[in-house]
Structure formats: structure tokens, C-alpha cells
Amino acid sequence: MSSSLVFIDSSTSTASHLLPFSRITTPFNGAVSLRRSVGPLNVRPFVLSPLRTLSVNSSNNPSPVINDKSGGEASAKVIDGKMVAKQIRDEITAEVLKMKEAIGVVPGLAVILVGDRKDSATYVRNKKKACESVGINSFEVRLPEDSTEQEVIKFISEFNNDPSVHGILVQLPLPSHMDEQNVLNAVDIEKDVDGFHPLNIGRLAMRGRDPLFVPCTPKGCIELLHRYAVEIKGKRAVVIGRSNIVGMPAALLLQREDATVSIVHSRTKNPEEIVKHADIIISAVGQPNMVRGSWLKPGAVVIDVGINPVEDAKSPRGYKLVGDVCYEEACKVASAVTPVPGGVGPMTIAMLLSNTLSSAKRTHNFQ
Amino acid sequence: MSSSLVFIDSSTSTASHLLPFSRITTPFNGAVSLRRSVGPLNVRPFVLSPLRTLSVNSSNNPSPVINDKSGGEASAKVIDGKMVAKQIRDEITAEVLKMKEAIGVVPGLAVILVGDRKDSATYVRNKKKACESVGINSFEVRLPEDSTEQEVIKFISEFNNDPSVHGILVQLPLPSHMDEQNVLNAVDIEKDVDGFHPLNIGRLAMRGRDPLFVPCTPKGCIELLHRYAVEIKGKRAVVIGRSNIVGMPAALLLQREDATVSIVHSRTKNPEEIVKHADIIISAVGQPNMVRGSWLKPGAVVIDVGINPVEDAKSPRGYKLVGDVCYEEACKVASAVTPVPGGVGPMTIAMLLSNTLSSAKRTHNFQ
Numbered sequence: 001m002s003s004s005l006v007f008i009d010s011s012t013s014t015a016s017h018l019l020p021f022s023r024i025t026t027p028f029n030g031a032v033s034l035r036r037s038v039g040p041l042n043v044r045p046f047v048l049s050p051l052r053t054l055s056v057n058s059s060n061n062p063s064p065v066i067n068d069k070s071g072g073e074a075s076a077k078v079i080d081g082k083m084v085a086k087q088i089r090d091e092i093t094a095e096v097l098k099m100k101e102a103i104g105v106v107p108g109l110a111v112i113l114v115g116d117r118k119d120s121a122t123y124v125r126n127k128k129k130a131c132e133s134v135g136i137n138s139f140e141v142r143l144p145e146d147s148t149e150q151e152v153i154k155f156i157s158e159f160n161n162d163p164s165v166h167g168i169l170v171q172l173p174l175p176s177h178m179d180e181q182n183v184l185n186a187v188d189i190e191k192d193v194d195g196f197h198p199l200n201i202g203r204l205a206m207r208g209r210d211p212l213f214v215p216c217t218p219k220g221c222i223e224l225l226h227r228y229a230v231e232i233k234g235k236r237a238v239v240i241g242r243s244n245i246v247g248m249p250a251a252l253l254l255q256r257e258d259a260t261v262s263i264v265h266s267r268t269k270n271p272e273e274i275v276k277h278a279d280i281i282i283s284a285v286g287q288p289n290m291v292r293g294s295w296l297k298p299g300a301v302v303i304d305v306g307i308n309p310v311e312d313a314k315s316p317r318g319y320k321l322v323g324d325v326c327y328e329e330a331c332k333v334a335s336a337v338t339p340v341p342g343g344v345g346p347m348t349i350a351m352l353l354s355n356t357l358s359s360a361k362r363t364h365n366f367q
Numbered sequence: 368m369s370s371s372l373v374f375i376d377s378s379t380s381t382a383s384h385l386l387p388f389s390r391i392t393t394p395f396n397g398a399v400s401l402r403r404s405v406g407p408l409n410v411r412p413f414v415l416s417p418l419r420t421l422s423v424n425s426s427n428n429p430s431p432v433i434n435d436k437s438g439g440e441a442s443a444k445v446i447d448g449k450m451v452a453k454q455i456r457d458e459i460t461a462e463v464l465k466m467k468e469a470i471g472v473v474p475g476l477a478v479i480l481v482g483d484r485k486d487s488a489t490y491v492r493n494k495k496k497a498c499e500s501v502g503i504n505s506f507e508v509r510l511p512e513d514s515t516e517q518e519v520i521k522f523i524s525e526f527n528n529d530p531s532v533h534g535i536l537v538q539l540p541l542p543s544h545m546d547e548q549n550v551l552n553a554v555d556i557e558k559d560v561d562g563f564h565p566l567n568i569g570r571l572a573m574r575g576r577d578p579l580f581v582p583c584t585p586k587g588c589i590e591l592l593h594r595y596a597v598e599i600k601g602k603r604a605v606v607i608g609r610s611n612i613v614g615m616p617a618a619l620l621l622q623r624e625d626a627t628v629s630i631v632h633s634r635t636k637n638p639e640e641i642v643k644h645a646d647i648i649i650s651a652v653g654q655p656n657m658v659r660g661s662w663l664k665p666g667a668v669v670i671d672v673g674i675n676p677v678e679d680a681k682s683p684r685g686y687k688l689v690g691d692v693c694y695e696e697a698c699k700v701a702s703a704v705t706p707v708p709g710g711v712g713p714m715t716i717a718m719l720l721s722n723t724l725s726s727a728k729r730t731h732n733f734q
Contacts, residue, residue: 197569198565198566198569198570198572198573198576199565199566199569200569201568201569201572201573202564202565202566202567202568202569202570202571202572203565203569204569204572205565205568205569205571205572205615205619206565206568206611206615207609207610207611207615208611209565233634234634234635234636242574242622243574244573244574244575248572248573248574252572255609255630258632258634259634260629260630260631260632260634260635260636260641261629261630262627262628262629262630262641263622263627263628263629264627265625265627267600267601267625267626267627268601268627269601269603269627273644274627274629277640
């Protein structure tokens with residue numbers, strides 16, 4: 001098996017946007033997921049000193065290798081998304097408690113699940129668990145596969161009007177008889193913690209404007225750069241992939257932070273020539289090991305959003321998960337790399353929780 | 368005098384967004400203007416065979432030099448915005464007449480002018496004249512400098528509710544006691560022919576979504592590329608400048624057409640290295656002659672949005688207008704270049720008229 005698939009809640013409709021470089025296969029059931037979600041821009045609610053400082057050029061950065069998975073030659077630091085996400089969740093837990101004690105308000109996230117897809121049910125369960133773990137209330141509505149668009153929208157409206165709900169997520173994909181845009185547009189922009197509303201995206205793109213929420217996965221990528229003190233301003237950044245949920249907003253975020261951004265996609269000729277100039281690379285295409293070590297500028301920082309299952313006879317499951325970037329090769333060239341799994345993946349749900357908390361804070365004007 | 372200024376209705380607040388590379392001087396009175404305005408995306412209401420076909424590589428393109436301003440060595444074709452804009456206005460005139468005859472509806476554009484800035488008055492007069500020349504009705508409200516925000520918004524609301532008005536433009540800059548965002552946000556998105564509403568920008572950024580209107584200047588740039596049959600798909604494009612009104616939406620438009628886009632701005636180190644790889648360059652920074660011939664890839668197509676006054680003892684006015692790109696040098700390297708003036712400038716108002724017509728067509732479901 002060497003299918004290529006980015007797990008975005010295993011939504012084919014969503015994931016297909018991420019796969020300009022490859023034909024998408026059927027949703028792959030189980031395993032790690034990158035989830036849809038959102039959060040406020042340039043708001044870093046959790047002040048934390050950087051875990052360590054990274055120079056973009058590895059030659060200036062002789063600090064020891066951490067968690068080296070690639071053998072003796074590797075020099076890149078591992079950007080530990082799992083650890084950072086844990087840290088963020090701990091910070092959220094403290095903030096939620098503080099808010100509850102101060103004003104008696106507990107942030108709430110509502111999730112609407114239509115139909116009986118097992119993978120969707122798993123994602124919803126994981127979100128619920130994540131909420132519980134940080135003290136955020138979760139609300140869930142499960143509707144049968146044959147529900148009408150109007151029925152779904154009715155529940156959205158109720159959550160829109162419910163002051164105990166600060167974020168609303170509609171689990172995708174919706175059954176094929178529904179118009180996804182119609183349903184998603186029904187979510188109040190003040191509660192659209194996924195951040196995919198065009199109004200949020202427009203504000204993200206515009207100088208002098210701020211979105212209410214930033215889509216969670218790209219927000220998680222940038223948060224990793226921040227937490228590892230990677231300088232963005234003035235750096236050359238290349239985003240590989242231009243999906244609405246990762247690549248495009250990631251490019252807009254990098255640009256807001258004064259990087260010089262290029263966007264590489266399926267129609268790009270010789271993408272390696274462009275990637276080669278990048279100080280920072282965010283890859284979100286769902287093509288296993290597409291970006292080779294030879295594509296990278298020495299000392300580059302690599303954020304790998306892809307989570308692709310590839311055949312692995314040694315694994316009891318028969319497959320393993322790899323990123324868009326050939327990890328072993330990247331470790332020898334880059335100054336820092338996110339692993340797959342354990343890199344961007346865990347950040348996405350942390351950002352969803354962060355967005356929900358921010359929404360509650362904004363609603364109640366709580367700092 | 369060697370000030371650097373892009374004329375965007377001489378609005379300092381607006382123009383300052385265009386000037387990452389230079390400090391803006393006081394508005395320069397008179398002369399050519401690039402104006403604020405808008406139009407629907409990927410809607411090419413006027414079918415026209417290309418004026419001529421351009422290859423991106425000049426070596427494949429031995430056709431004769433047109434309107435050579437640079438002496439014997441030049442090989443670039445001149446992209447004649449004045450001529451194309453005239454052609455588009457003629458097409459609009461025909462469409463307006465057709466609509467009137469078929470359903471009795473005449474498109475209408477309302478312009479609100481607050482205060483007594485001479486330059487603003489000139490721009491409003493030009494818009495009015497342009498409307499008249501194609502048969503579009505124009506409506507004008509002039510309010511005194513000391514009007515309140517609420518008074519301005521009251522007139523906007525009236526135009527929002529007036530079925531004979533299909534587009535509303537608030538002439539910028541507004542007096543300093545008003546909040547520009549508040550006022551602009553009052554314009555119905557269905558009549559926001561300037562296309563600067565974040566919802567429009569968000570839709571422009573997102574795959575699978577379409578904005579109601581596209582900002583006029585970047586729309587005019589892309590229209591020039593289309594009319595000259597410049598291939599965009601798969602080409603490397605560099606946008607210089609990241610303003611909300613030109614650079615950023617131009618980059619989004621190029622990306623929608625499958626170019627590989629990089630955005631160069633004031634924080635970019637060595638912009639010439641990036642520009643050197645571009646097949647298509649759109650420059651909108653307001654820095655006279657910043658882009659030199661040596662920055663360009665042979666055969667590149669150059670769209671120069673900058674309109675900068677520079678000292679010229681030979682001119683009776685004491686100055687002349689030049690672009691961001693050194694025209695004489697570019698003509699020797701590029702395959703096609705827009706002149707300044709007479710390139711992008713005339714396209715902007717043509718796109719405003721186009722947006723107003725499209726709005727009326729959409730409202731009345733007229734094809």
C-alpha cells in the first residue's frame with residue numbers, strides 16, 4: 001500500500017483540496033488525524049518562554065540533537081508537537097479554571113455529527129475527550145444520515161443562540177445530499193471556531209484587519225515556529241499545497257509575519273527549485289516523502305503537515321505513517337523538522353481548544 | 368522633486384499601503400490616477416479575441432516592436448492599457464444599451480464625497496464622466512467636511528435600498544474624524560463595487576468560492592494579461608507590494624489562475640533574486656524605477672501599477688510620471704511591458720464600470 005492521504009478528519013471532500021500532487025484514495029480508517037478547526041490570529045494567549053531558540057541556519061546552531069530518529073548523520077532538531085500541544089493544553093486548563101473562578105463561565109464547544117461514519121464518530125469522540133481534559137464543556141448532536149439540511153441548520157441555530165456554546169463544529173463530510181456551504185454558512189461567525197468562513201479568511205488576508213478565528217492546522221504550524229523561536233520576519237518561506245484549510249491560510253499567516261512567501265502547488269513546474277530557496281517550509285500536500293533532502297536549503301526549518309500511510313511489512317498494522325517530507329533525509333539537511341506523527345498533528349486539536357477558549361473570553365470580555 | 372507616490376485617488380491612507388519600499392510624501396495633486404474600485408472574478412463579460420498573442424519568452428516571439436519608446440534596442444511589446452480600456456468601454460456601452468432595450472434597466476453607480484479635497488473632487492468628476500460615456504447612470508452625494516459618520520452612513524443606507532443603484536463608492540480619504548472601516552462596512556456587499564469587503568477578499572482567496580466583485584486595479588492587471596493572451600497557468604509570477612487594494616488581491620488572482628506566486632515586499636531581502644525567476648511581474652509599490660532591467664528574466668511580462676512623479680526639467684509641469692519598473696531597461700529584456708502612463712491606469716476605471724454593469728446584471732439576472 002502506498003496510497004497518499006492527508007488525514008483531515010478523513011473527509012474526502014476536504015482532504016482532496018490537500019492533494020494537488022496526488023490522486024486521493026478512499027479515506028483511510030483509524031490512526032492519527034489532522035482535524036479541522038480554528039483560533040484567533042496573532043493572539044498568543046499563553047505566554048511561554050521558547051522551548052529553545054533555533055537559528056534558521058544549522059551552522060550557527062551547534063546544540064545537541066534531540067530525539068534523533070535518523071541515525072548518526074542527522075543534525076536537525078525535532079520540533080516536538082506532542083510536547084508543545086501538551087504544554088498548550090496545560091495552559092488552557094489553567095485559563096479555563098481561572099475564567100470559571102473569576103466570572104463563573106466555562107467555555108463550550110458544540111459538535112454536530114450527521115450520519116454514522118465510523119471515522120467521523122472517532123474524531124468527534126476525540127474532540128469531546130480533548131474538551132473534557134482541559135475543562136471545556138462539550139455538546140454533541142448526532143443526527144441520522146437521512147436528516148435534511150434544514151434539520152441540521154435548526155440545531156446550528158439553536159447553538160448560535162445558546163450562550164453556553166462558544167464554538168460550533170460541523171463534522172465533515174456531510175451526507176452527499178446536503179450542501180456543505182449552506183450548512184457551514186449557518187454557523188454564527190462569532191462561533192465559527194473552524195475559521196473557514198470567508199469573512200475570517202478575508203480578514204486574515206488583509207493588512208490592518210484581524211480574523212476572529214484562524215484555521216487550527218495552519219495556526220498550529222505557526223505556533224510551533226513561535227514556540228521554537230524560529231524567526232519568520234524577512235525569511236523566505238515556501239508553502240507546498242494551497243488548500244483552503246491548510247496551505248492557503250498558512251501562506252497568509254506567514255505573510256502577516258513578514259515572511260516572503262511563495263506557494264507551490266500541483267501546477268508548479270520544478271517545485272524543488274523554489275523549495276531550495278526556503279528558510280521555512282510548510283508542506284501540506286499528502287504525498288509521502290515527496291520533498292527530498294536534496295530539495296532543502298541547509299539549515300531550513302521544516303513543518304510537515306502531511307500524514308500519509310505507506311506499506312510497512314514490519315509493522316503489525318501493515319503500514320506506517322510518513323510525512324510529505326522524507327524525514328531521514330531532511331534531518332541531515334534541515335536545522336529543525338517536525339516528525340510524523342507527533343509534529344503538527346497534536347497541535348491541531350490544541351488550537352481548536354485554544355480557539356474555543358478565546359471565543360469565550362471574547363464573548364465575556366475576559367482577559 | 369523625486370517623491371514616490373502611487374496615485375490611488377490620492378488617498379494617503381490608501382496609498383500608504385502601497386509604499387512598503389519608500390516613505391510616502393504628501394499627496395501629489397493632479398495628474399494621472401489609479402483609482403479604487405472593483406469587479407466580478409473570472410467573469411469576462413466581454414468576449415474579444417486577443418489583440419495579439421504574446422509568448423512569455425521573447426526569443427520565441429519575433430513579432431515587431433509596437434510603440435517603442437526606448438530606442439533601437441528594445442524588443443518588448445507595449446501592453447497598451449489605454450487601447451484595451453477603450454475597447455472595454457465600448458463593449459460596456461453596447462452591453463448597457465442591450466440591457467436597457469431588453470429589460471429597461473440602466474446600471475447605476477453612486478459616489479459619496481465628503482469634504483472639499485480638490486483631488487477627490489477631480490476623481491469623482493472623472494468617475495461621473497466615465498459613467499456617462501458608457502451610459503451608466505451616476506449619482507453623487509457631496510457632504511461637508513464636518514459631517515458625522517452617521518450622516519454618511521445614512522446616505523449609504525439610502526443607496527443600499529435604492530434599486531436604481533447597483534454600485535456604491537465612498538470616495539477616500541474620509542475626514543480624519545471618521546472611522547473608515549465603519550463607513551465602508553455600511554456598504555451592502557451586493558453593491559460594494561470596490562470589492563474591498565473582507566468577505567469578497569476571503570472568497571477570492573478560497574478555492575471553490577467566488578467573490579461578488581474583484582478590486583479594480585488588480586482585475587485590470589489580469590484583464591491585460593488575458594487580452595494579450597499571456598499564459599498564466601504554471602508560470603512563475605512575482606507580485607511586488609502587498610497592499611490590500613493591489614498587491615494582495617493581484618497575488619490571489621494569479622494563484623486562482625494556477626500561477627506559482629511569490630510576494631515580495633518591504634521586508635524581503637534581495638527582491639531582485641526572486642523577481643529574476645518570474646515569468647510575470649506585477650509591481651505595485653510606488654517606488655520610481657525600482658525594478659531594473661537586470662532584475663528581469665529575459666522574456667518576462669511586466670505589469671507596472673506604479674505611477675510615480677519624478678523631477679523633469681524638460682517638462683512644462685516640471686515633472687514626469689514613471690512606473691516602479693525602469694521602462695527603458697525593461698523594454699530591452701522583457702517580452703511585454705505596460706507603459707506609465709497608459710498601462711494599468713486606464714484599466715482601473717474601466718473595471719469599475721465593468722463591476723457596476725455586472726452588479727446590475729446579477730441583480731436583474733440578465734445575461
